[in-house]
Amino acid sequence: MVENSDAKKVAVDNPLVAYFSMEIGLDPGMPTYAGGLGVLAGDTIRSAADLEIPMVAVTLLHRRGYFYQRLDEHGWQHEEPVAWPINDFCKPVEQRVMVEIEGRTVHVGAWQIRVRGESGGEVPVYLLDTDVSENQPWDRTLTDVLYGGDDHYRLCQEMVLGVGGFRLLRALGYQAIRRFHMNEGHAALFVLALGDEKLASRNWSDSISNEMIEAIREQCVFTTHTPVPAGHDKFPETLARQVLGDRWWSILKACGVGETLNLTQLALRGARYVNGVAMRHGEVSHSLFPGYPIHSITNGVHAVTWAAPSFQSLYDRHLPDWRRDQLSLRYAISIPGDQIWAAHQEAKRVLVEHVNRETNAGFDRDVLTLGFARRAAAYKRGTLIFHDIERLAKIAELAGPVQIVFSGKAHPRDQDGKEMIHKIHELRDALRGRIPVAYLTNYDMTLAKLVCAGADVWLNTPLPPMEASGTSGMKAAVNGVPSLSVLDGWWIEGHVEDVTGWSIGDRVEACMEPSGGMDACHAEELYRKLEEKILPCFYRNREGFIEIMRHAISLNGGFFNTQRMVAQYLHNAYRLVGEYARLG
Numbered sequence: 114m115v116e117n118s119d120a121k122k123v124a125v126d127n128p129l130v131a132y133f134s135m136e137i138g139l140d141p142g143m144p145t146y147a148g149g150l151g152v153l154a155g156d157t158i159r160s161a162a163d164l165e166i167p168m169v170a171v172t173l174l175h176r177r178g179y180f181y182q183r184l185d186e187h188g189w190q191h192e193e194p195v196a197w198p199i200n201d202f203c204k205p206v207e208q209r210v211m212v213e214i215e216g217r218t219v220h221v222g223a224w225q226i227r228v229r230g231e232s233g234g235e236v237p238v239y240l241l242d243t244d245v246s247e248n249q250p251w252d253r254t255l256t257d258v259l260y261g262g263d264d265h266y267r268l269c270q271e272m273v274l275g276v277g278g279f280r281l282l283r284a285l286g287y288q289a290i291r292r293f294h295m296n297e298g299h300a301a302l303f304v305l306a307l308g309d310e311k312l313a314s315r316n317w318s319d320s321i322s323n324e325m326i327e328a329i330r331e332q333c334v335f336t337t338h339t340p341v342p343a344g345h346d347k348f349p350e351t352l353a354r355q356v357l358g359d360r361w362w363s364i365l366k367a368c369g370v371g372e373t374l375n376l377t378q379l380a381l382r383g384a385r386y387v388n389g390v391a392m393r394h395g396e397v398s399h400s401l402f403p404g405y406p407i408h409s410i411t412n413g414v415h416a417v418t419w420a421a422p423s424f425q426s427l428y429d430r431h432l433p434d435w436r437r438d439q440l441s442l443r444y445a446i447s448i449p450g451d452q453i454w455a456a457h458q459e460a461k462r463v464l465v466e467h468v469n470r471e472t473n474a475g476f477d478r479d480v481l482t483l484g485f486a487r488r489a490a491a492y493k494r495g496t497l498i499f500h501d502i503e504r505l506a507k508i509a510e511l512a513g514p515v516q517i518v519f520s521g522k523a524h525p526r527d528q529d530g531k532e533m534i535h536k537i538h539e540l541r542d543a544l545r546g547r548i549p550v551a552y553l554t555n556y557d558m559t560l561a562k563l564v565c566a567g568a569d570v571w572l573n574t575p576l577p578p579m580e581a582s583g584t585s586g587m588k589a590a591v592n593g594v595p596s597l598s599v600l601d602g603w604w605i606e607g608h609v610e611d612v613t614g615w616s617i618g619d620r621v622e623a624c625m626e627p628s629g630g631m632d633a634c635h636a637e638e639l640y641r642k643l644e645e646k647i648l649p650c651f652y653r654n655r656e657g658f659i660e661i662m663r664h665a666i667s668l669n670g671g672f673f674n675t676q677r678m679v680a681q682y683l684h685n686a687y688r689l690v691g692e693y694a695r696l697g
Contacts, residue, residue, distance in 0.1 A: 127289040128169040128237075129689055132158065133278055133300035135271075136179075136259055137172040139226060139238060141558040143202050144178025144195040147259055148488040148522070149584055150338055152558060153390075153675075154296055156415035156584075158238060160675035162230030163437065166683060169287060171278035171300075173270065174199070174224060174240040179259040182522050182555045188538025190489075190523055190531050194258075202226060203240060209247075210280040214272050215356055219255070220247040221277040231417060231436045239285075241277050260524065268348050268356045271376065275302030283310070292687045294334045295384065298346060298376035304329060304368075304383040305361050326368065326382075334686045335384035337377060337407075339581045340397050341492065345377040381405050386686045390582040391603045397578045410685065411603055412582040413678040416442060416670060419588040421566035423459035427452055442591070443671030450659040453593055457569075457662065460592060464567025467553075468518055474551035480514045481651045484568025484594070486553075486561060487585050489523040489530040496533060497574040499540040500636030506547045508640060513648040518568065520553040520560055561585070566592035570647060573598035574617065574635065590669035593662035597642060599635060607669045614665060615642045 136151030137158065146152055154172075161168045178195030185191065203224035212219045224240045243255040255269050278300065282290065295301055307329055338344065353374040354362045365374065369382055381387055381402055388408040389395035395409030416439040420428065428435045431448045435441045445453075458478070465476045476482070487493055498505065498517065509515045519537055523530025534552070541550035553560055565571070571589035573580075573596060580602035587603065589596065595614035598604040608616050617638045650658045683689060 128167040128287060129289060129291045130161075130166065130168040130294060130687055131282055131287070131290045131292070132161075132168055132170040132294045132296060133274065133303060134170065134172050134296035135274060135299035136175075137170060137238065138558055139228065140202060142197060144181075144197055144557075145172060145175045145240065145259070146558075147179040147524075149582075150297060152561070153338075153412055153414075153584060156413070156418060156675040157296075157679060158228050158236050159230060159415045159418060160413075160439075160679045162228050162234045162236045163232055163676060164679055164683075165230070165232055165234035166236075166679060168236050169282065169290075170236060170238040171274070171282065172238065172240055173256045173259070173274055174203075174242040174244075175256065175259045176242070176244060177257045177261075180522070180525060184534065184538075184552065184554050188535040188552065190534055192525050199224065206239065206281075206285075208281065208284050209245070210277055210284050212272055212277045212280070213358060214252070214269050216358065217249070217252065219243060219252045219273070219277075220245050221273055221281065223281055239278070239281060241273055241281065243273060264348055265352060265356070267346060268352060268374075271299055271302055271346070272356060275300045275304070276306040279303045279306035279310075291332065291689060292334055293332055294336070294682075294686070295380050296336055297338050297344070298335075298380045301335075301376040301380040301383065302357075304333065304379060305357075305364065307332065308364065329383055330385045333380075333384040334386045334388075334682075335380040336388050336390065336410075337380075337398055337402075337581075338390055339579075340394070340401055341490075341579055345375065347376075348374040350374070377402075386688075388686060391606065393578065393602065393605050394581040397581075408685065410678060410681045411606060411673065412584050412587070413672075413674040413676070414584050414587045414591065415439075416591045416674045416676075419562060419565065419591050421456070421460040421463070421562065421592050423456040424566065424592050427456045439674040439676045440671055442674070443667045445666040445670070446663055448663065448666075450656065450663065453662055453666075454655075454659050457593055460566040461569070462567075464518070464563050467563055468551045471553060472551040474516075474549045476516050476518075476549055476551065477514075480516045480549075481648060482567070482569045483515060483517045483572045483597075484564045484570070484589065485517065485572045485574075486520040486556060486564045487573075487583075489521040489534050490527060491529040491533060492576045492579040493521075493533075494574040494576055494632070494635075495519065495521070496536050496540065497632060497636055498572065498639060499537075499544075500632060501640070502540060502544060504640055506544060508644045508648070509548050512644045513652040514548075515643070515648070516549040516551075517572075518551045518553065518564055520556040520564055522556050561588065565589045565594065568594055569651065570594065570614075571596045571598070573604065574639070575599055575601050576631065577601040587669065587673040590665045590673065593666050593670075595661050595665045597639070597647065603673060607673060609664070609668065611646070612661065612664045613668050614661065615646060617642065 134154040138146035138152040138155035180192035206223040565588040583602040586596040
């Protein structure tokens with residue numbers, strides 16, 4: 114909260130927006146996130162605090178985290194529970210609420226952490242916890258593991274998040290909330306709790322009227338994050354009836370739910386404003402969910418969080434307002450190139466030393482380093498750069514040496530993702546002595562910051578149109594690291610050839626022809642850009658390379674940040690500009 118501002122203090126204590134997310138990356142030491150969705154949620158909350166947006170957030174505690182990743186010598190992933198000291202980060206909340214699951218009463222406790230912004234504003238975050246003495250043994254585990262267990266476990270978790278989260282906010286006295294924001298469909302069952310409240314307060318019958326549906330929709334915002342089918346939770350009627358009970362199943366049926374409970378469809382029906390996370394993703398989502406008006410608010414990153422210490426110092430010297438106003442990074446165009454290069458060299462030194470300490474890969478600070486770090490999923494195509502390893506090795510021999518650092522976790526049930534990590538290790542061994550390749554284990558926020566800032570070029574190779582947005586390249590741009598990326602997600606908006614980075618393929622359509630398929634086409638483009646543009650620029654035109662770094666900061670870092678994104682949510686999705694203005 115802002116000191117000496119009673120109105121803003123009231124806003125903190127009586128927020129207008131409630132933000133629900135299954136995962137939120139709040140601190141590197143808190144394993145309450147799995148990847149980009151959770152990190153984006155954390156960046157959103159940090160920017161809401163920066164801008165003093167009257168917001169409260171709800172998630173699950175995840176006592177055992179997502180998982181701790183270990184890779185054996187062959188690159189096969191093994192998962193272990195995470196042990197973390199909850200009391201070091203969160204404070205327990207005395208209030209308890211109850212949720213009916215399978216006819217049983219499940220008691221839900223909570224922990225609180227307050228995220229403080231650069232301006233002094235705060236956003237309280239509540240982490241729901243069913244590990245309380247009143248619950249049966251299995252129910253005590255419901256908030257233990259992020260994305261763990263089977264569909265039954267997942268649906269029970271989503272009841273805790275949606276219904277339990279809504280009831281906790283009401284029990285804590287948050288009565289002024291005007292908008293409920295569902296960050297992905299995991300929280301969609303809160304629509305049931307909101308509807309139940311309206312039934313009780315207005316003495317409506319259990320038969321749902323159009324008036325009630327519209328009253329719910331007016332308060333709800335839904336952000337869909339992926340076109341990948343695995344990202345949209347679906348449950349058969351038998352399981353849904355078992356977990357939710359007959360009464361709420363009948364209410365869902367009245368709202369148009371079919372034989373399958375699809376939480377994305379429920380969120381679409383229950384929200385007045387729906388958006389994708391990039392312009393292209395908005396178009397793709399509209400084709401996936403015809404009949405729903407779907408808008409676009411392109412993702413961003415919290416620049417202060419993701420800037421390396423050397424770049425933070427650089428910006429503090431040249432852009433004194435950048436911490437409060439991250440849009441001011443656009444003025445980085447005036448920062449002397451030698452100082453940008455010096456800041457980058459320091460970030461690269463930290464990364465190279467970490468890689469060599471952890472992997473003994475023999476990385477060299479003077480060698481062009483490609484960074485590839487993200488969730489290990491098949492559509493991300495982490496092995497695309499190895500499509501023709503002999504050609505890659507020849508390019509490195511003739512155009513200039515290359516080294517590549519990878520990192521990322523595969524979901525425990527994603528065998529294709531695990532196979533990809535294993536394959537990268539095999540190819541690493543095949544290239545030993547020619548191209549150093551390292552795979553850093555247990556990818557988290559701390560490691561992401563090291564790799565995004567220390568790489569020379571950020572590599573991104575998703576299979577179009579599967580990349581909804583992608584934020585790792587945005588984190589890199591804040592540190593002056595240009596991208597070499599397929600034209601998908603945010604890069605369609607951020608790409609200016611030879612200015613902010615390079616594209617892999619000028620047109621998606623050009624790779625649809627049967628000349629070896631899209632992988633072969635994109636690999637050919639990747640090799641060509643490396644050989645003809647990137648390596649010659651890096652090794653023989655250092656001033657030109659630094660100019661690209663400068664534009665990556667000013668054009669991409671200055672726009673693709675969560676301060677801009679949250680302001681767009683406030684104006685376009687929440688429609689609370691008037692109420693927010695009156696608070697100041």
